[in-house]
Amino acid sequence: MFRNARRIYPTLRSLLLGAVVASGVTVATSAVVGCGGDENDPATHVKKLSDPATRVPAVSRLVQFFEDAMTKDNKDRNGPNVKPLLDKIVEPMSQLCATGDLDEKTQSKVVKFLSDARDARGAPCLIKTLKDYKPDSTEEDVRAAARGVGPMKAKEAAGPLFEAFTKLRHSKPKASLITRDVHDALLDLADPSWESQCTTIIGKPIADRKDINVLKDEFYHQITCAEILGQLKAASAVKPLIKIVLSPVKADAQATAIYALIKIGKPSIDPTVKLLQGGDSELMDYAKGEFLKANTGADGKVQDAAKKMADTAYVAPAALILGSIGREEAVQPMIDAIAKADDTGKVVIARELLKLPTSDTALKAVQGVYEKTSITMTIPPGVGAREQLLETMGYLFDASLVPWMVKNALDAKGEDADLEPMRASTLLAVTKLMKADQVAEVDKLFNSKTTGPDNKPSTLGKGFEKEYKMATELLKECGDKLDCYFGKLADPNSHVGDKQFIGIKSAYMVGVLGGDAARPKLVELLPKITNAATKFISVQVIDRRSAKGDATIAGQLQKMVDEAEATKDSNKIAAVNPFKTVIYRLNARGQ
Structure with missing residues (x-):
């Protein structure tokens, strides 16, 4: 027993000493x-x-x-x-x-x-x-x-x-992941010291669209710089920005260049009017050269039709710029330009003229172009000429056009296959614009005879029965009472499912009946309008009724854009994208 005790004692002693050592280490560490x-x-x-x-x-x-x-x-x-x-x-x-x-x-x-x-x-x-x-x-x-x-x-x-x-090359995998962040930071700062460098960058020619990597890099730099120049309202960049719009090779950057020209505003008008009137030989020659470059085949040849079109390649871009800016001093030059343009040019100018503050003279000029335009004519990018004019005329929110539209549709001559698309577009346009006392007039077009998809006799309105019924019932309920249409816009049920056309028609009627005074109420209602088409029409009403611009409303719309972009929600961002052009136009008109 004692021998076992003697054996245990050293073991206990070593354990105790170990505990003391460990304890000492712990204390030391704590210290x-x-x-x-x-x-x-x-x-x-x-x-x-x-x-x-x-x-x-x-x-x-x-x-x-x-x-x-x-x-x-x-x-x-x-x-x-x-x-x-x-x-x-x-x-x-x-x-x-x-x-x-x-x-x-x-x-x-x-x-x-x-x-x-x-x-x-x-x-x-x-x-x-x-x-x-x-x-x-x-x-x-x-x-x-x-x-x-x-x-x-x-x-x-x-x-x-x-x-x-x-230094960034968007074509490089690593760089492509950060180009958006650098782009956003550049727009946040938009330093005036960059104006000269950006003007040089957007002027760089693109020789060949087949080199995809070069194309990616150039468009990243040129589009970003175009945005910066617009934000800076850089008047010195107007002609280089116009050149982007004139070049089919730079098609990817054209929308951004137009936005920049709208932001620059008034200084963009005179150079573009001069071009439209054929008074700027440098830009005219540039447009011709770029058009021919874009239409050169693999064999190095340009077709005769393209050669002929090249001489007037500057007309449509110039009209597009002036229409997009939307200032009234461009009205008369565009009316004058219609008489000198070819058939395609006349339609394009007329379409863009409709985006400017309206006048009786301008409207008559557009109606004259419409009546002389063939029902089979198309304009770039392959859309019906008359259909384009009808759609843009709808954004005048002028119900007095309804009888004229109906008459032209019914009086038009041609093959049924050619007439039906134009008449269908007319019916849709007048359904949106008509007032309660015009339903009987529109009924004539709605009930006009045609041949259905099954080659059996039918009516033009057969394919629009649901929308037409909603429109006529809405007109019976609301008549000419503006507040009734505002109430429909505020109702969530007007923007979902099969009731969406009620919201669209209501927005048109606010445009028809409301005048300038309707704009603040529309701005107030925009967040409640969930349907993209109705939201788009509502901002078109604001645009149409702001002939002299409006910085206050532009600021309110910009706030909605900023709030949507801050959410990073692609659907919310897409819903307010149409606001941007209107914002820029309201600011440009107010200069």
Whole structure:
């Protein structure tokens, strides 16, 4: 028994000594932490940034502090937890970034933190990141830097940001992932110092659309620069922007160039009118050359028809620009241009003339073009000429046109196969525009005889029975009472399922009956209108009834666009996209 006790004693002694040693280690460790400061105090980790041995974990801990504070303050960078924290850690982290004494992973973590912080004291790090951009290497850091300097409006970042932009090649896989972020940052800053460089960039020719990589790179740079020039309202860029619209080779950038010209506004008018009137030989020759280039076959030859069209290739683009800007000083020059244009040119000019503030003279000129246009004629990109004019005339919201439209449709001569598309377009147009006392007139067209798809006798209105019934019942209910149509627009049931045409017809009737005074109420109702077509018609009414522009309404519409884009919801963004042209036009008219 005692022998066993003697054996156990050394074992117990060693265990006890081990416990004492372990206890000593524990106490010693606790003492080190205690001397190093409070681990829950950001200041403790800021001090550790100066020591290479503790720098990396200190960066991670400080970033974690920030993320936790953002969660507590519901992403509010000025919140009671976030703001005091940023005051302590932004400058030390920015200084650490600037020294370059970090491994790539930790450097990226610091850059992303300073981007998310959106604190001006972190801008030097983000600017350095942009300056140090290495293609196919540091794209993620550049993305983070761009996401920071744009919303921060860091003007000192303008030069480095634009330099990084010129290095980007959208055709490269890594770069293509960040081109949108850099684009957005450029538009956030829109620095005037870029005007000259952007004007040069949009003027670069595109020799061959077959080189897809070059095409991607050029369009990224040219489209972005066109947007910047529009935002800057750069009058010096008007002719280079017009050249984009004149070049079929640059078709992908044309919509952006037109938006830019609308934003520039009044300074865009005189050069475009001069072109439309055939008074700018430089632009006319450029349009001809670009048209021929686009229509050159694989054998290097241009067909005779294309050669003939090349001489007037400037007419349609010039009319499109003037119609899109929508200022009244373009009305008379466009009326005058109709007489000198070929058949296609007449229709295009007439269509764009309808987008300008209306006058009796302008309307008569358009009606004259319509009546002389063949029912089989098409205009680029292959749509019926009369159908295009009818659709655009609908946006005049002028019910006095209904009898004239009906008469022209019924009096037209030709083959049934050619007449039916035009008559169907007319019926749809007059159904939207007609007032209660015009239903009997429209009934004549609705009940006109035709041949159905089964080659049996039918009526033109057979394919529109549901919509026509809704329209006539709505007119019986509301008559000429504007508030009744506003009530229908406010009713969610008017925008869903098989009732959608009630909302569309109601929007047209607000345009027909409402006048300028209806605009504020329409703006108020827009968020409640969920149907895209009805929303589009509603903003067309606002546009039509704002001949002199309206900066206040433009600002209200812009707010809706900004709110939709902030959600990142593609459906919400698409629903407000039509607002943009109207916003630009309202501002341009008010200059």
